[in-house]
Amino acid sequence: xxxxQKYGSSRSEDRLLRFVLLVAIVLTLAPVLRxxxxxxxxxxxxxxxxxxxxxxxxxxxxxxxxSLLTAGLGTLVSLVIGxxxxxxxxxxxxxxxxxxxxxxxxxxxIPPQITxxxxxxxxxxxxxxxxxxxxxxxxxxxxxxYSPAGIILLLGIQHTSIIFLTLRAGxxxxxxxxxxxxRISGARGLRLWWQIIVPLCLPSLAAGIAITFVTxxxxxxIPAMLGIPAGYATLPTLIYxxxxxxxxxxxxxxxxxxxxxxxxxICGIGVQRFFQTRQRVHLxxxxxxxxxxxxxxxxxxxxxxxxxxxxALLVLPMAGLLATSLVPAYGVPLGFDTMTFASWHxxxxxxxxxxxxxxxxxxxxxxxxxxxxxxxxxxxxxMDRSPSRLGRVxxxxxxxxxxxxxxxxxxxxxxxxxxxxxTEATLYGTIWIIFLAYLARFLTVMFxxxxxxIRQLDPxxxxxxxxxxxxxxxxxRSIILPLTAPSAAAGAILVFLTAFNELTVSALLWSxxxxxxxxxxxxxxxxxxxxxxxxxxxxxVLVVMLLMIAIQLLARQLPKGVIPWQT
Amino acid sequence: xxxxxLQAVEKHFDGVAALRSVTASIQDGEFVALLGPSGCGKxxxxxxxxxxxxxxxxxxxxxxxxxxxxxxxxxxxxxxxxIGFVFQSYALWPHMSVRRNVSYPLEVRGLTKVARVxxxxxxxxxxxxxxxxxxxxxxxxxxxxxxxxxxxxxVSDPAAVLxxxxxxxxxxxxxxxxxxxxxxxxxRTGATMxxxxxxxxxxxxxxxxxxxxxxxxxxxxxxxxxxxNQPDNLFVASFVGEGTVLPIEAVxxxxxxxxxxxxxxxxxxxxQDENPNLICLRPENISICETSDLRAQVVRATYLGxxxxxxxxxxxxxxxxxHARQRHAEGTQLGLSISNPWAFxxx
Numbered sequence: 023x024x025x026x027q028k029y030g031s032s033r034s035e036d037r038l039l040r041f042v043l044l045v046a047i048v049l050t051l052a053p054v055l056r057x058x059x060x061x062x063x064x065x066x067x068x069x070x071x072x073x074x075x076x077x078x079x080x081x082x083x084x085x086x087x088x089s090l091l092t093a094g095l096g097t098l099v100s101l102v103i104g105x106x107x108x109x110x111x112x113x114x115x116x117x118x119x120x121x122x123x124x125x126x127x128x129x130x131x132i133p134p135q136i137t138x139x140x141x142x143x144x145x146x147x148x149x150x151x152x153x154x155x156x157x158x159x160x161x162x163x164x165x166x167x168y169s170p171a172g173i174i175l176l177l178g179i180q181h182t183s184i185i186f187l188t189l190r191a192g193x194x195x196x197x198x199x200x201x202x203x204x205r206i207s208g209a210r211g212l213r214l215w216w217q218i219i220v221p222l223c224l225p226s227l228a229a230g231i232a233i234t235f236v237t238x239x240x241x242x243x244i245p246a247m248l249g250i251p252a253g254y255a256t257l258p259t260l261i262y263x264x265x266x267x268x269x270x271x272x273x274x275x276x277x278x279x280x281x282x283x284x285x286x287x288i289c290g291i292g293v294q295r296f297f298q299t300r301q302r303v304h305l306x307x308x309x310x311x312x313x314x315x316x317x318x319x320x321x322x323x324x325x326x327x328x329x330x331x332x333x334a335l336l337v338l339p340m341a342g343l344l345a346t347s348l349v350p351a352y353g354v355p356l357g358f359d360t361m362t363f364a365s366w367h368x369x370x371x372x373x374x375x376x377x378x379x380x381x382x383x384x385x386x387x388x389x390x391x392x393x394x395x396x397x398x399x400x401x402x403x404x405m406d407r408s409p410s411r412l413g414r415v416x417x418x419x420x421x422x423x424x425x426x427x428x429x430x431x432x433x434x435x436x437x438x439x440x441x442x443x444x445t446e447a448t449l450y451g452t453i454w455i456i457f458l459a460y461l462a463r464f465l466t467v468m469f470x471x472x473x474x475x476i477r478q479l480d481p482x483x484x485x486x487x488x489x490x491x492x493x494x495x496x497x498x499r500s501i502i503l504p505l506t507a508p509s510a511a512a513g514a515i516l517v518f519l520t521a522f523n524e525l526t527v528s529a530l531l532w533s534x535x536x537x538x539x540x541x542x543x544x545x546x547x548x549x550x551x552x553x554x555x556x557x558x559x560x561x562x563v564l565v566v567m568l569l570m571i572a573i574q575l576l577a578r579q580l581p582k583g584v585i586p587w588q589t
Numbered sequence: 590x591x592x593x594x595l596q597a598v599e600k601h602f603d604g605v606a607a608l609r610s611v612t613a614s615i616q617d618g619e620f621v622a623l624l625g626p627s628g629c630g631k632x633x634x635x636x637x638x639x640x641x642x643x644x645x646x647x648x649x650x651x652x653x654x655x656x657x658x659x660x661x662x663x664x665x666x667x668x669x670x671x672i673g674f675v676f677q678s679y680a681l682w683p684h685m686s687v688r689r690n691v692s693y694p695l696e697v698r699g700l701t702k703v704a705r706v707x708x709x710x711x712x713x714x715x716x717x718x719x720x721x722x723x724x725x726x727x728x729x730x731x732x733x734x735x736x737x738x739x740x741x742x743x744v745s746d747p748a749a750v751l752x753x754x755x756x757x758x759x760x761x762x763x764x765x766x767x768x769x770x771x772x773x774x775x776x777r778t779g780a781t782m783x784x785x786x787x788x789x790x791x792x793x794x795x796x797x798x799x800x801x802x803x804x805x806x807x808x809x810x811x812x813x814x815x816x817x818n819q820p821d822n823l824f825v826a827s828f829v830g831e832g833t834v835l836p837i838e839a840v841x842x843x844x845x846x847x848x849x850x851x852x853x854x855x856x857x858x859x860x861q862d863e864n865p866n867l868i869c870l871r872p873e874n875i876s877i878c879e880t881s882d883l884r885a886q887v888v889r890a891t892y893l894g895x896x897x898x899x900x901x902x903x904x905x906x907x908x909x910x911x912h913a914r915q916r917h918a919e920g921t922q923l924g925l926s927i928s929n930p931w932a933f934x935x936x
Contacts (some may be wrong), residue, residue, distance in 0.1 A: 306902065428725075485639075485680065486676060487668075487697075488666070489673065490673070491698060492697040504684040
């Protein structure tokens with residue numbers, strides 16, 4: 023009895039904590055548990071025959087091979103670009119680091135299907151940009167990106183930011199004294215880098231590689247846009263094709279595929295967690311000023327090279343996208359005489375489907391942000407005030423629906439909601455299933471920033487309000503909410519941003535009338551409406567950049583750890 | 590305003606005792622200081638009183654209400670106890686102006702705007718904060734912030750005011766002026782105040798009674814004068830004030846009263862006990878007297894302004910402290926006479 027008494031937390035707090043925790047657990051963990059139960063049971067009895075049957079199919083094995091190959095080599099591409107940038111930005115005296123970091127974040131924030139679309143616009147025979155410049159290969163030449171190599175390249179570019187961010191954080195945590203001591207001992211240049219810096223940042227690098235691999239493995243937009251035309255299936259696209267082709271009759275089968283990809287992903291997450299805990303040991307000790315090793319004469323050439331890479335990775339494909347969106351018909355070169363905003367006008371104001379997709383995506387993202395704020399604020403605060411074992415378990419699992427590939431969560435959601443318990447009703451095919459999936463997937467996107475800012479709050483702030491007689495809800499409203507508002511706002515913008523860009527979950531859950539913008543771009547591209555797809559994609563990129571700038575402007579009022587790209 | 594009664598209160602953190610059976614009663618309107626070294630449990634006791642921590646055993650009563658009873662599991666949450674709490678970090682809400690910080694307790698009690706303004710103005714005026722009412726806490730100095738915290742906890746007329754080392758973050762000069770603010774406030778409002786500090790000068794200066802705590806227990810709860818002149822035990826004798834505790838070799842009842850054999854000489858002592866075994870030698874008990882048999886060597890002389898503090902080593906090796914009007918060089922041999930020190934029993 024005494025063990026359960028928490029200081030200062032009244033009964034109403036305990037009740038509220040239990041309630042919010044229950045809601046959050048049901049939201050985030052129930053679908054995942056439901057999925058695993060589906061895979062290993064037939065008619066509610068333990069049965070592994072379905073698993074072995076699906077796993078022995080050649081299509082499954084081929085897709086698994088393709089997934090591991092593209093994700094593995096894609097991670098290698100990310101590693102090369104991301105770590106080169108991270109070492110140079112974190113260790114040397116480059117100028118304009120903040121701008122460089124911001125630009126490197128953009129690939130991560132741009133939805134993968136837009137990345138794929140924009141890159142196909144600067145390559146291949148019908149590229150508007152190449153035609154305008156007179157560089158286009160002859161008609162009939164293959165689109166080089168519709169290949170495993172294309173998927174690997176774009177997966178690599180898409181996830182460069184993850185490697186860059188984790189490695190940079192690890193590098194910044196290295197105490198300057200360690201490096202200075204090595205220099206005084208006579209270590210210089212590459213020896214210093216190889217023998218001192220690399221070993222110290224190895225755990226964070228390993229954690230970054232693991233999480234990049236998991237993210238690449240779950241990526242749907244890039245293999246869907248590039249692999250499906252080439253007949254090259256990975257596990258997520260195989261699941262999509264089966265479900266789209268045969269509907270819910272193959273649900274049990276795709277559940278096994280989802281478990282398979284989920285299992286590979288969980289191994290990756292396990293590796294990442296292992297290295298993350300190792301890294302904490304290094305973090306002990308004061309970290310002083312960040313390192314700034316002078317590059318001397320090499321500085322300008324290095325800066326020019328880095329900005330050229332940024333230009334190639336970011337500006338070029340976006341220019342391609344823009345060029346395509348401004349021509350009257352696909353294949354026409356862009357010129358002053360042919361330039362037109364017709365497709366923009368069509369997409370934004372004329373097409374009822376795209377208008378509906380805008381409404382759907384906006385309302386889904388905004389309501390997800392609001393509901394998640396309402397859940398996460400009391401949850402994070404109460405979990406911080408009265409730590410419990412259940413809370414710790416939840417804390418370690420809350421990332422799972424976000425870290426797991428989107429197809430896994432989508433299949434899990436279908437299984438959970440296709441038959442609501444005790445009723446004949448189903449949520450499958452309604453917008454609610456997408457909404458609930460978004461809540462589950464993005465809970466952690468909201469939870470972590472709020473948690474970071476609540477942990478930095480002086481507990482006396484709340485106790486002072488308690489001692490003057492403020493009730494639980496009065497305290498939440500007038501003390502906790504205003505003090506964590508900037509972080510909650512940043513979290514809400516991030517949720518909005520990720521939900522607005524989302525494709526994987528909604529690609530499996532949408533039906534006519536509940537299309538999201540991500541699905542819309544995919545469908546337009548699929549049906550050959552490349553110009554409209556480009557116009558829509560360009561609009562979304564614009565919205566994304568504006569929101570990122572908004573968060574950047576909030577940055578000064580935010581505690582450390584709230585903005586994902588400012589570690 | 591109300592009296593406070595603690596009955597065998599214990600508090601354990603993960604099985605480790607922070608408070609062991611604290612029983613005490615604090616009268617209505619009394620200013621009590623909880624004094625002790627860090628880790629003695631004084632802040633825990635205050636937080637148990639406020640309700641931020643629940644006692645593991647025992648009962649607490651504030652006024653007519655029992656606010657915590659570990660046996661029945663009953664605990665009134667802090668927000669329903671009607672107490673004021675002043676935090677070491679002030680805990681002003683940074684997003685509210687001074688006026689809003691002070692009026693917030695009235696706001697949560699649902700007072701009308703008119704009543705709120707009137708009482709807030711009164712509290713602001715009483716703490717001299719009127720000119721700063723519309724500032725934000727970040728724009729105030731340390732002393733001003735402390736006064737806002739005081740105004741905030743007094744505006745709602747609490748049953749008791751609990752203060753957790755409120756002056757620890759202030760510089761020495763500000764500290765003594767804030768002591769005056771607290772004392773004046775206590776005199777004017779007659780509030781029951783419990784004040785936690787590790788600074789005995791602060792406790793002596795302000796408190797009606799001081800509870801000296803050590804290792805989770807109240808070892809003596811008395812007026813400052815009694816704590817200094819008549820300590821009950823070794824801890825209080827050595828923790829409070831300057832001085833030395835020396836063992837008594839033998840006690841005899843002489844013609845004038847009790848006498849004890851100390852440092853090889855026979856001296857008159859005062860005690861409540863029949864057979865005390867220790868004496869507490871304060872500097873006031875020692876005077877320098879060249880004819881005395883008791884000889885000591887000056888180890889260190891420290892000028893205190895007006896007087897010198899002398900650290901002395903007697904021939905038998907004991908260290909004692911005396912005050913003197915003039916400087917005595919280190920190594921000088923002096924004669925000491927001891928007059929009527931307090932003796933007590935320590936088991």
